[in-house]
Amino acid sequence: MNNKKSYVHSPKLVLIVALMLIMAITAACGNNNNANNTPTDPGTNTPAPAPEPDNTETDPEPEPAPEEPAETETPPAGEGNDSNEPAAMMDEGRFVGIMDTHSIEIETADGPTAFQYEEAMTETINNIEPDAQVQFEYVEETQDVDGEQVTQLWLVSIEEVQ
Numbered sequence: 001m002n003n004k005k006s007y008v009h010s011p012k013l014v015l016i017v018a019l020m021l022i023m024a025i026t027a028a029c030g031n032n033n034n035a036n037n038t039p040t041d042p043g044t045n046t047p048a049p050a051p052e053p054d055n056t057e058t059d060p061e062p063e064p065a066p067e068e069p070a071e072t073e074t075p076p077a078g079e080g081n082d083s084n085e086p087a088a089m090m091d092e093g094r095f096v097g098i099m100d101t102h103s104i105e106i107e108t109a110d111g112p113t114a115f116q117y118e119e120a121m122t123e124t125i126n127n128i129e130p131d132a133q134v135q136f137e138y139v140e141e142t143q144d145v146d147g148e149q150v151t152q153l154w155l156v157s158i159e160e161v162q
Contacts, residue, residue, distance in 0.1 A: 086139045088156050095134045095160075098125065104155070106134060117155040128160050135161045 096105040096112060103114050104125055115138055117125060128134060136158040142151045 086141070088137045088139050090135070090137050092133065092135045092161065095128050095130060095132045097130045106136065113153065115153045115155045117158075121155060121158070124158060128158070132160045133162075134158055 091106075091108055093106040093108040093113075096107055098104050099114060102119075103116055105112055105114055107113070115136070137156040138153050139156060140151055141154055142149055144150075
């Protein structure tokens with residue numbers, strides 16, 4: 001007597017496994033976090049302008065090209081002599097850490113908040129340990145980005161406090 005079991009692969013089972021594998025692969029490859037699939041302009045993280053449709057048959061006169069938008073990142077107040085510069089504000093909080101090459105996160109009384117900073121402050125910021133208490137000065141800059149008013153908080157100064 002031979003008690004050895006023989007496993008026979010039915011064609012249906014092989015087909016089902018293959019289809020499940022293909023579905024899993026295509027689902028992972030199709031994951032796109034950009035919900036509206038709008039291409040972005042590199043370096044600015046803002047949607048790139050949509051290409052103009054070719055209306056050569058319906059438009060006898062070409063329209064002038066729109067002006068390029070101004071740079072979206074504005075340096076903090078204090079670098080120009082504009083009398084409309086916002087007043088600098090002081091605050092304290094817990095330094096959470098560096099978010100990217102020009103932003104940090106500080107937990108303030110209002111919650112975690114992102115602050116932009118100039119390259120000149122990089123060394124000072126790199127010397128602050130995470131979870132350190134900091135006192136800082138900042139300004140609010142409001143800019144028009146694609147017809148929307150966007151407010152950015154720009155560090156003017158920051159120091160660790162005991």
